[in-house]
Amino acid sequence: MACTAESVADAVRAAAAVVASHRDELVALDRAIGDGDHGENLNRGFTAVVAALDEGTPDTPAAVLKLVASTLISKVGGAAGPLYGTAFLRASAVVKDAAELGPAEVVAALEAALGGVVARGKAEVGDKTMVDALSPAVEAARSADSVSELLTAAAEAARAGAESTEPLVARKGRASYLGERSAGHVDPGARSTALILGSFAAGPVR
């Protein structure tokens, strides 16, 4: 089973669909401890990504990831825009011009994505951010043999990681302004990361 430019594009479309259908949930999560725009921001960005892909799928997985990155950077705004944008940009850079991605490349891409988010946002695990979902996902991905197993493991770890943010007091991003009042709510960015990785696992990636 090969992970081609087409299948990466399909995975991204699946992510866009999942973001759209969870837009209101993400808005509600962000309303509780942020400013209520996370679902709207991501949905605006992924809608633009789909429109860009509709113009023609780029040739390589790296080119698809780069298109996603630049579209998210120029359409999402907020904290999530540069963070997700950097994640896709670093993932794109690391897979170079490979025509198909195997498990090793996908793990490398996930690692690079995490590295990008941390480089930009300086958050650590436990700060109640998307890092709390992405970091365990990368960890889990490393121990799988196929792309689909790896994505399933990553998605499951991200889901658990997102849930683990609920009791935490935020130390990064807008939720940190609330101090103790931020505890008791799932972090919207961690949730969106889990949703997106979930869509990659469930989706048509072959």
Add this chain to the structure above:
Amino acid sequence: MACTAESVADAVRAAAAVVASHRDELVALDRAIGDGDHGENLNRGFTAVVAALDEGTPDTPAAVLKLVASTLISKVGGAAGPLYGTAFLRASAVVKDAAELGPAEVVAALEAALGGVVARGKAEVGDKTMVDALSPAVEAARSADSVSELLTAAAEAARAGAESTEPLVARKGRASYLGERSAGHVDPGARSTALILGSFAAGPVR
């Protein structure tokens, strides 16, 4: 039974008390078809009147009425201020320097008050204003023999007159902006006129 400066002052104090205890009702009536300030306006004015009387009762009924007039004019504002103020001013002028008022003087005072309101406000009976209470009150007062009978008759006529405003469409004042929507509510100024005349009749006027 004589109507002296003291008893006119007492009647005015009784009016002040009745305005204070009906402030919220008058506000509610004015909120329905006006701007919700009639009770507050009159209460502010009559509170100042009582304060002025507390500094010493003027010598004659006319002087008491004049003090009431000037205080209302400078404290009430809105439509009610100049209208009630003019009413008391004209009443004061017509009773001249009489030391005591008999039935004839009281009727003349009421007639002058009505004349003043009409001169300033140009309203006719049926326009849904205080004239709808004051005009029948003057009419009723004419056919009584004593001051207290006369005031009782006037108060009863004013009460009925105020009630009669409920179905009317306003043609003067702020309520007229509502057109047909003004029907179905008692006019606040008619109601306050009825209340004040009622307090004169019930009060300690000897």
Add this chain to the structure above:
Amino acid sequence: MKKIINDPATVVADSLRGLELAHADLVTVVPDPAVVVRADAPVQGKVAVISGGGSGHEPMHGGLVGPGMLDAACPGPVFTSPTPDQVQAAIERTNGGAGALLIVKNYTGDVLNFETAAELAQAEDVEVATVVIDDDVAVQDSLYTAGRRGVGGTVLLEKIVGAAAERGDDLAACLALAQRVVANVRSMGMALAAPTVPHVGEPSFDLDADEMEVGIGIHGEPGRARLPAENADGIVARLLEPVLADLPFREGDRVLLFTNSMGATPLLELYLAHGIAERMLADRGIVVERRLVGPYVTSLEMQGMSLTVLKLDDELTGLWDAPVRTAALRWGS
């Protein structure tokens, strides 16, 4: 009640103290009877332009006192016209020998109280003229109403007449000009949510989540019609069409378009509505030559807007452009 106040009974006096502290270079506040006076009043030889009305419409009128606009403003209690002694005090403080022009919004209370003051001033040989502004097309002007209300057009009138007085026009000229402005200005407003008067403590009217009130006044009076809430295109058309039809404004007319917030409507929405109104006017060949956008004739925290259109000519445009220095309007040198 959600208010930043200490006591409903002293809210106007308390606010005037803050106004004076904030703008001591422009105004002096006389506390009793309450008057906001231009800091350099009286200006000798200049017609004094005086207005006033209930409070709660800020920046009108206190924020419009200063060179090029009002000489004095008489603030009544919230939504209640001032009393004659306030107007008298304003005339005394600002009369520079050339008389006073009273700008009165057409409400029974305002008209009666200013009328009383004018009579008293004339009795003391001060020349006083009165102009009554009644620009609100929501009200039928007929035998069956108190006549049209004065609303948004008041600010335009005060600016233009203020400029004429500043350049030295005499009282008769100021009055004639004022009447010309009144004859050429029309307005209409709407609300999405009512204001709350401090001494009442609850909203002046109740609107459901999907309702709007069209043809409202600026005192929390309900409007002429309660309708299902519409989008911005619908709202702007509903205000603009009766305004244009009334004068009427015609193709080729040059106008000033004033898009006013009733208080709580954000500038984001107000500019959006303004853009729609400009395009509707352009579609009819009406030339928007000047504009004013912002919360100038407010009704406390009422959510909503009004549109005012004034037909311009070279003189009116020139007077609009003339320098003004007040808390709320400021341009030129």
Add this chain to the structure above:
Amino acid sequence: MKKIINDPATVVADSLRGLELAHADLVTVVPDPAVVVRADAPVQGKVAVISGGGSGHEPMHGGLVGPGMLDAACPGPVFTSPTPDQVQAAIERTNGGAGALLIVKNYTGDVLNFETAAELAQAEDVEVATVVIDDDVAVQDSLYTAGRRGVGGTVLLEKIVGAAAERGDDLAACLALAQRVVANVRSMGMALAAPTVPHVGEPSFDLDADEMEVGIGIHGEPGRARLPAENADGIVARLLEPVLADLPFREGDRVLLFTNSMGATPLLELYLAHGIAERMLADRGIVVERRLVGPYVTSLEMQGMSLTVLKLDDELTGLWDAPVRTAALRWGS
């Protein structure tokens, strides 16, 4: 949802069209990527002063573009920071050869997006400097937060740095001045009622009739504490005391006091609160030398206020007084 809009998705673009029509003499609006640019940009040889942020805070920043203040503003979606390409476009349009100073409010999203743009501009050899404003004392500045937010102080910073750029200060001087302003300005805000973001459709937080939220931000973020609503004296003290204690401001200090409405609070209440704040400062021997009162850093129709205090010296006072010509702030020639 009670809004004068057509479509939540296009509300910012629709509003910008109205802004441009209303103020064509001052600004040009570039629709995509959205930027509000000074009408006469680029001004050769002048440092370009650029800011931006989420929309919904109007008049900040689009209403502050013009001579003596901003060269460009980058409006993001409502309450969402703009994207790097907007900032890049702003730099391109306004760069007069003397580089650009980016004024960024301290929010993770704003910082990251402006940072990306600055990197891209520097890669193209445009000199860019960034100042991050973080004046909100409601937030603990510590390892455990994203740092203090930028709020009311932003307008004062933009005015003062704008004046310095206008008089010809170079980029390094503008940056140093900006950092001096940031070091000397502190703010805090409160809300009585939350704003409603168009694409959310319900209030950003729920407050009971007798509650207030203290230490709120300007994006409908809940504050640090929900308390029983207090009167104006209590509210002003609750905002002013932490502001004064933080710098700290001391007896004899000369300050600018900025009393800001969050949107729906009427001017009547705002001036009232301003008067109280002035007296509290006077009681401590702090000299209020300049003041600004009004809705300048808003949060849509949020009801509430903020207080900002800036320590002045002769240079800052002079730059504050320097001429400015924008939609929202205008004085001098």
